[in-house]
Amino acid sequence: MFPHEPAEMQMSERGLVLWKSSDSEPIVARVAIAGDFLPTGQLELARCGGWKGAARALAPHFDDVITTFVNLECALDTVGLAARKVVGLGQTVSAPAVCVEYLREVRSVAVGFANNHSHDFGPAGVERTRQALTDQDIALVGAGRTTADPPDVFVWQGAGDIRVGLWAAAKASHDLASRSRAGVESATLRRAKQALNSMKSQEVGFSIALLHAGVLRTNQPDPSDVRLMDSMAAAGFDIVTASHSHRISGAKRAIVECARPAFCFYGLGSLVSGYVTCPLEREGIIAVAGLKSRGTLASLEVRPVFLDTSGFGQAPSLEISRTILDRFRELSAELADGSSKRLFYKETSQKAVKLYLRDARAAFRESGIWGLARKTGRIRMRHLRRLTHGFFS
Numbered sequence: 001m002f003p004h005e006p007a008e009m010q011m012s013e014r015g016l017v018l019w020k021s022s023d024s025e026p027i028v029a030r031v032a033i034a035g036d037f038l039p040t041g042q043l044e045l046a047r048c049g050g051w052k053g054a055a056r057a058l059a060p061h062f063d064d065v066i067t068t069f070v071n072l073e074c075a076l077d078t079v080g081l082a083a084r085k086v087v088g089l090g091q092t093v094s095a096p097a098v099c100v101e102y103l104r105e106v107r108s109v110a111v112g113f114a115n116n117h118s119h120d121f122g123p124a125g126v127e128r129t130r131q132a133l134t135d136q137d138i139a140l141v142g143a144g145r146t147t148a149d150p151p152d153v154f155v156w157q158g159a160g161d162i163r164v165g166l167w168a169a170a171k172a173s174h175d176l177a178s179r180s181r182a183g184v185e186s187a188t189l190r191r192a193k194q195a196l197n198s199m200k201s202q203e204v205g206f207s208i209a210l211l212h213a214g215v216l217r218t219n220q221p222d223p224s225d226v227r228l229m230d231s232m233a234a235a236g237f238d239i240v241t242a243s244h245s246h247r248i249s250g251a252k253r254a255i256v257e258c259a260r261p262a263f264c265f266y267g268l269g270s271l272v273s274g275y276v277t278c279p280l281e282r283e284g285i286i287a288v289a290g291l292k293s294r295g296t297l298a299s300l301e302v303r304p305v306f307l308d309t310s311g312f313g314q315a316p317s318l319e320i321s322r323t324i325l326d327r328f329r330e331l332s333a334e335l336a337d338g339s340s341k342r343l344f345y346k347e348t349s350q351k352a353v354k355l356y357l358r359d360a361r362a363a364f365r366e367s368g369i370w371g372l373a374r375k376t377g378r379i380r381m382r383h384l385r386r387l388t389h390g391f392f393s
Contacts, residue, residue: 014061014315015288015303016325018251019261027290027298029158032065033208034271034286034305035243037111038073039099041274044310051098054272055105057314061286061303062106067156069166069210070103070271071243072111072140075118075125076132083121092120093275097132102272104136110154112168112210114142114185115244119175123182142168142185142210146177151195152185155202162295165204167195167237170212171225172244187211189231196236205295209237214245214267219280219331220344221249221266226335230254233262238297239289241265246273246281248324250331250340251302261297263287266335274311282307283324302328 010017039051048054062068074093083092103111111133118126123144130140141154154166169187170176177183185191192209199207209232213225221242229240233254242249242265249267256262269284276282284305290298304324306316316324334340 011325012301015285015301015321016328017299017301019253019263019297019300021261021292021298025292025298028160028293029067029162029291030065031164031206031208031289031291032062032068032107032286033210033239033241033265033268033289034068034070034106035241035268035284036073036246036270036273037070037103038093038270038273038275039095039102040074040093042276042311043272043274044312048310048312051101052105054310054312055102057312058106058271058305060315061288061305065107065288066158067164068103068106068108069208070106070108070111071115071168071210071212071268072103072113072129072133073115073117073273075121076100076129078121078125078128081121081124081128084119093117094121094125097135100132100136100138103133103138106271108138109156110139110141110166112142112166112212113140114168114170114173114187114210115212116170116173116175118143118173118184141166142170144182145185146179146182147186147191148179150198151191153195153198153202155199155204158291158295160293161205162291162293163202163204163206164291164295165195165199165202165207166210167192167199167208168210168212171228172212172214187213187228189228189235192232192237193235206289206291206297207237207239209240211240211242212244213242214247214249215344215348216245217277218245218344218347219247219249219267219327220334220340220347223341223344226264226266226340229264229266233264238262239265239287239300241268241287243268243270246270246275248283248285248328248331250328250333250335251287252332252335261300263300265302269305270307271305271313272311273307276307276311283327284313285324285328304328 077097
């Protein structure tokens with residue numbers, strides 16, 4: 001866990017301090033890692049004064065941050081491109097290129113684009129998105145390469161010797177790259193180690209893995225995701241984060257052989273989303289790493305985000321902040337005492353059959369028996385494992 005129990009984490013002006021270095025070396029730069037940026041759906045943009053105005057609701061969380069990394073959850077500038085056909089529930093998503101103004105306001109220099117929606121408009125959609133970001137000096141990481149290529153790594157140069165590396169990859173995607181087909185970077189330990197080697201060759205002092213992992217409709221992380229993320233931290237990443245569930249999960253300090261501090265955040269929630277299905281999906285957290293002059297970690301904190309009815313995140317009131325941070329504490333404690341695994345299987349197994357039957361009915365209505373066959377063919381071993389765990393645990 002952390003050097004202190006979750007209930008004793010120290011409150012800061014903006015959130016919750018999870019860890020501090022024992023030495024007195026000052027913080028010279030702060031780097032933020034946020035969750036899903038899904039700038040489409042039921043958003044009330046006009047009420048917020050446009051994209052820049054909407055971002056200002058989070059200004060208190062970013063006024064001391066020098067750079068930010070987020071997960072971009074949809075393609076940009078897709079007018080004229082054909083969307084792929086969706087089997088079952090769900091839909092393709094996209095947003096106008098102007099939404100990049102929001103990312104600029106929160107000081108984003110790179111986004112992870114390794115997720116289940118990056119190829120909703122095919123390879124052309126990926127390239128349109130890349131261009132929309134490049135036009136605003138923001139890098140796209142995690143899509144558009146084959147596994148024969150080296151992992152896509154972004155390196156940000158800060159003041160002095162500070163060099164921060166970002167690698168983005170996905171577990172939850174049907175568009176994973178292969179040796180012959182460009183696609184989404186796969187979240188495997190092998191690719192993670194290759195990314196770390198690339199960062200090492202570029203003299204990166206602080207490394208971040210931004211993963212698209214997790215399970216919808218639960219705050220508990222999938223135990224297989226926990227194991228994978230822990231192994232990436234042990235391999236050398238300083239921070240490993242996940243988003244996909246659109247909910248927050250807990251965090252813990254990873255066990256590594258050397259004395260360096262490494263941390264895993266198993267669910268960051270959302271920064272912006274027009275597809276909020278329940279109150280728990282209005283809660284998010286931002287991880288903020290304070291770095292020393294050599295780029296090593298000096299402090300780590302979380303800052304709460306609340307999505308109001310507009311769909312845009314804001315720095316919440318004291319009462320809402322305490323609610324979000326108390327939930328984060330509780331989820332972290334469940335990871336520490338081992339109860340998170342049992343709670344995950346209990347919760348997901350209760351919903352698995354109902355959700356699958358709902359998707360299957362939708363697939364049948366859309367495409368008849370062939371749609372149902374395709375849906376059945378997409379059942380994965382991890383889905384069956386969740387179901388049987390819940391029944392027999």
